[in-house]
Amino acid sequence: MRDGQVVKGVTFRDHRVVGDIMSLATRYREEGADELVFYDITASPQGRSVDRGWVRRVARVLDIPFCVAGGIRTVADAEAVLNAGAEKISINSPALADPDLIDALSQRFGAQCVVVGIDSQRTPEGYRAYQLTGDPTRSRPSGRDVLEWVREVQARGAGEIVLNCMGSDGLRSGYDIEQLRAVRAVCHVPLVASGGAGAIEHFAAAFTQAGVDAALAASVFHTGAITISELKRALRGCGIEIRP
């Protein structure tokens, strides 16, 4: 989401408009999406919080869970989004800047509402968490090791972790299975794979080889390369338990 429209980039750059929020939300719900995640990618870099008007509009029509991410810096920011009808809030840059926010949100709303998103890059020193990734000119390493950060956010009360492997984002060459497996080994809350899905086999691999609880994708659905209904049929055919 940027300025009220749905956009998609490649490795977090060159974002292009792919459509209108309400029509995409309704379309994915009709196709059988199990959950929608809305990232307001301009929120953190611009130092502002999410615009809540669209959250309420989405909540009125959607009858599946949805999560809102972007610039949630305080308990009050989170409360407004949850009161508008979102199921969960996801925090990323603000959690890196102020890890105590995770504890505060989890105590106030319960761990099940609190998703921590991690934008991860492979480096020669290991996996590193990045911040302010919505704006290519400000995106930078946080200095934190991803596996240590995964342990810490769970101890602080995160109820779900979305691991976004930046190196594969938007390339449609597959999820970073090796990295997901490394995170899975230390992650005892639901883990969501994100970044790189390009083919049905990539989704299947994330479930069967990396043991994730859910797989998130954007490009392949926005372009229509894969429809959610055909994907779910194929995954069920692989023996993966998933809502029809």
Next chain:
Amino acid sequence: MIDALIIDSGGANLASLQYAFARLGATTCVSAAPEAVVAARRVVLPGVGSAADAMRRLRAAGLAGVLPKLTQPLLGICLGMQLLFEHSAEGEVECLGILPQRVQRLQPSPARPVPHMGWNCLPTAEADPLLEGLGALPYFYFVHGYAAPVGPFTLAPVEYGESFSAVVRRANFWGVQFHPERSAAAGARVLTNFLRL
């Protein structure tokens, strides 16, 4: 006439429930006033947050003694269902005691992280007006870290590592562990059925 009164249990996120009823053409109101609850045609007890907090709010509102005596249909959702039981391990708190048994923490395992978040199907269900017309293997959306054991008042169990109650009923009190307002068509059907009780 208001179709259902949603108890203001103080937690965030009553909006999604109100919107779900609105999509079905039902009128709802939100209140924690005992006289309004007693007079309501149907009552919904939602709940997001912890059992101890929710019970504290119900007691402060003067509802803890009122709810077990209601005679109209009541639907507890998620934490609201757990509050119908005797006791919850979440904060070691006495609950409404409408149903026997105690709510326990789900035990995490490598393949079953807790909180349990996701879509699960109900493989079997007793015949009940709340569960009419669901078809075979309906899927519902669950988000919880605690659960009620399967017992004499279980209408439908669900399995996530262990078996627990997904739907319970005693007389005019129904409870669902899942979120019907976020469970697509199957959830809408449960809410529609509730509005016919």
